[in-house]
Amino acid sequence: MTDRQAKFEQIAAQVATWRAELNVPGVTYGVHIGGEVYSxxxxxxxxxxxxxxxxxxxxxxxxxxxxxxxxxxMRLAEQGALALDARVREYLPGFRVSDESVAERVTLRHLxxxxxxxxxxxxxxxxxxxxxxxxxxxxxxxxxxLAPLSAYFSYNNAAFAVAGRVIEALTGMSYExxxxxxxxxxxxxxxxxxxxxxxxxxxxxxxxxxxRGEPKVLSPWAIPRGLNAGGGIACHIQDLLRYGAxxxxxxxxxxxxxxxxxxxxxxxxxxxxxxxxxxxWMISDYDGKAAHWxxxxxxxxxxxxxxxxxxxxxxGSIANGDKxxxxxxxxxxAVLKTFADIDLQQQQAIASRAAELAEYxxxxxxxxxxxxxxxxxxxxxxxxxxxxxxxxxxxLPPTPLAELARCGPDELLVLDGFFKGTRADVVRxxxxxIRYLRFGSRxxxxxx
Numbered sequence: 001m002t003d004r005q006a007k008f009e010q011i012a013a014q015v016a017t018w019r020a021e022l023n024v025p026g027v028t029y030g031v032h033i034g035g036e037v038y039s040x041x042x043x044x045x046x047x048x049x050x051x052x053x054x055x056x057x058x059x060x061x062x063x064x065x066x067x068x069x070x071x072x073x074m075r076l077a078e079q080g081a082l083a084l085d086a087r088v089r090e091y092l093p094g095f096r097v098s099d100e101s102v103a104e105r106v107t108l109r110h111l112x113x114x115x116x117x118x119x120x121x122x123x124x125x126x127x128x129x130x131x132x133x134x135x136x137x138x139x140x141x142x143x144x145x146l147a148p149l150s151a152y153f154s155y156n157n158a159a160f161a162v163a164g165r166v167i168e169a170l171t172g173m174s175y176e177x178x179x180x181x182x183x184x185x186x187x188x189x190x191x192x193x194x195x196x197x198x199x200x201x202x203x204x205x206x207x208x209x210x211x212r213g214e215p216k217v218l219s220p221w222a223i224p225r226g227l228n229a230g231g232g233i234a235c236h237i238q239d240l241l242r243y244g245a246x247x248x249x250x251x252x253x254x255x256x257x258x259x260x261x262x263x264x265x266x267x268x269x270x271x272x273x274x275x276x277x278x279x280x281w282m283i284s285d286y287d288g289k290a291a292h293w294x295x296x297x298x299x300x301x302x303x304x305x306x307x308x309x310x311x312x313x314x315x316g317s318i319a320n321g322d323k324x325x326x327x328x329x330x331x332x333x334a335v336l337k338t339f340a341d342i343d344l345q346q347q348q349a350i351a352s353r354a355a356e357l358a359e360y361x362x363x364x365x366x367x368x369x370x371x372x373x374x375x376x377x378x379x380x381x382x383x384x385x386x387x388x389x390x391x392x393x394x395x396l397p398p399t400p401l402a403e404l405a406r407c408g409p410d411e412l413l414v415l416d417g418f419f420k421g422t423r424a425d426v427v428r429x430x431x432x433x434i435r436y437l438r439f440g441s442r443x444x445x446x447x448x
Contacts, residue, residue, distance in 0.1 A: 004339075008038040011334045015317075016042045018330050024321035025208050025215050026053035028237040029331055032245045032314040033339055039237050045205045045320070047215045055237050058191065058204035059318035061303045062223075062296025065233040066160050068243070070112050070280035071254065072167055072183055074263055078255040081170045084109045084262075084279075091166045096141040102149045108166065110150060111159040112279045113267045117147040120156030120442065121367040123390050125224040130174045136226030137165045146366070147436070147443055152427055153270045153277055154443040157230040160280075164229025175229050186253055187246050192235035196222050199234050205320040207300020209394050215321055218300040219393050231296060237316055240305060244314030247281075247292065247307045264292050264309075271438055272411050273347075273423035281307075287342045295325070299392045304328035311340050326421075347423060349405035349413055354378035356406065360426060364437040366444035371437060373404070380404045380412070384419065384439075 001009075008031060019027050025047055030039030041057055044050035051057075076082050088095050088106050097103045097118050110116050122143065126135035140158060147154060164175040171178045176194045184192050193199050208215035223231055235243075251260025266276035266283050276283040281292040289310045296303035302324030305316045317331040318324075336342040357380040364371045365387075372383040381401040402417035404424070414422045427436040427443065436443040 004033065004036060005038060007338050008040075011331070011338060012040050012042075014334055015040075015327070015331060018327050019043050019319075022321070022323035022327055023210060023213070023215060024319045024323050024327050025050075026057070026205055026321075027317065027319040027324070027327055028053055028055055028057055028059060028205075029317040030055060030237045030241045030315070031335055031339065032241045032248070034312050037238070037241055037245075039241065041237070043320075045203060046217055047208065048217050051203055053205065054203075056191070056203065058193070058199050058202045058234050058236050059303065059320065060205075060207075060231075060234045060296070060298040060301045061240060061305075061318065062231045062298045062301065063157075064240070064294045064296040064303055064305050065229065065231050067247075067280045067294050067305075068179060068183055068233060069160050069163050069167070069229045070263060072179060073108060073112065073163055074259050074279065075182055075254045076167065076170055078259050082108065082166065084112075088162060088166065091169050092137070092162070095137065095162065097143045097145065098141065099145040102145055105149060108163065109267070109279075111156075111163045113277050114153050114156045114159065114270075114441075115150045115268065116156050116159040116162075117149050117151065117154065118143045118145050118156070118158065119367050120154065120158045121388065122158060123224055123227060123388075125391065126226040128225050132225040133161060133165050133168060133175055133229065136161050136224075146445060152436070152438075152443060153268065153441070154438070155441040157227060160230035161227055167229070176232075179233075183254070187243060189235065189239045189242060192233055192239045192243075194225075194228055194232045194234070204234065205301065205318075207298060208321045209300055210322045211395065220299065220391060223298060223390060231298065237318060240303075240316045240318070241314055244305050244307050244316060248309050248312055248314055264290075271423070271425050271441055272408055273425075274441070286336065286340075286344065289340075289342070295328070297325070299390055299394065302328055304332060306332060308340070313339060346421075347407045347413055349407055349415065352406045359434065360412070360437075362434070363447040364439075364444035365447055366439070366442050368442065369439065369444060371439060371444055373437070374401070376401075382414070 026043030028041035039055035041053035207218040263279045270277040293306040303318045315335045317328040370385045403415045404412045407413040410426045412424045424439040
């Protein structure tokens with residue numbers, strides 16, 4: 001056994017322990033480093049139909065699909081079929097949102113960097129036919145503008161639906177067929193799929209929610225087809241790492257080095273918890289080294305992919321339970337410490353006076369959540385109410401007040417409850433007044 005193999009086996013033993021501790025039914029994980037690949041899995045695919053999870057089990061990767069959509073957009077740019085700074089209406093002449101000036105000016109770069117500013121979390125099911133994406137984009141004419149175009153980063157699923165529709169218009173194929181022909185096949189991704197009828201022929205995982213301490217299978221399994229460009233891919237960990245390894249390279253065989261580098265170039269500031277945004281990729285500094293990464297969340301499944309070109313390292317983890325995000329983050333920390341001697345530190349709360357916390361008090365509203373920040377006995381608390389999200393039979397968790405503390409300039413850290421460890425930040429206008437609370441990387445407008 002090589003030294004790297006031994007290190008990976010030690011991490012694998014930790015993952016098995018964490019999985020049991022967090023009551024996550026199953027997890028698959030892996031590392032690509034120095035051209036070598038190590039992968040594994042443990043637990044079960046479903047508590048109702050338990051099959052062992054291996055590194056060949058299919059999981060949903062959710063929003064990591066956005067980086068695939070961006071990769072395909074850049075491949076079309078390579079071919080001269082589009083330009084990033086061209087207006088969307090050059091390719092979709094009838095495109096509309098509620099703000100006509102935004103519909104007229106929005107570009108592909110805005111879409112891929114989460115700066116469109118309109119409502120981004122509408123999960124309308126427009127059916128399973130090849131026109132599902134076109135139907136979804138047509139219904140965006142009523143989407144509210146939450147923020148000025150290009151002004152702020154606010155995570156936006158709907159923007160990637162528009163990018164997917166541009167792909168359809170330019171290739172003459174469905175979005176899924178275009179990805180299969182122009183991304184999956186050239187990169188050798190042989191176990192990557194969009195549709196349940198493809199996935200059901202393989203061993204695959206389903207999502208779970210903890211219910212009275214026990215995992216419960218969640219339904220539906222698939223996201224609406226109209227949102228496939230933002231989160232529809234399912235694959236095994238080997239394909240996820242193969243895709244991650246592609247983003248460690250120079251762009252071949254899909255594009256030249258300049259277009260490839262543009263994907264990973266910081267395009268603008270993201271929330272402090274992230275750092276910067278590239279074209280779909282989140283970009284953070286890990287001990288002086290650039291990490292390009294993305295997470296994915298579907299109905300009870302959570303995914304993480306991290307790519308670090310300076311180290312020749314990619315890591316991925318996919319879990320099918322409520323605490324999957326926690327498990328994936330533990331795996332990320334373990335791999336970076338073991339293989340790169342990078343010690344990611346937990347963000348720490350800063351002692352604050354009541355007067356410093358008082359200015360954040362107020363009601364904030366977004367598409368997915370309504371949040372009220374309250375000051376009680378000199379401490380800041382959040383009352384977080386769910387307003388919408390992916391279609392699901394998930395039971396919404398109870399929402400007792402969660403305590404928040406400052407962890408940086410205009411940055412807040414959730415100290416307990418369902419969102420423990422989440423970082424939020426406030427966004428001010430030119431006069432210094434608070435305009436938004438950005439929570440889960442999404443803007444929530446402050447109500448008067």
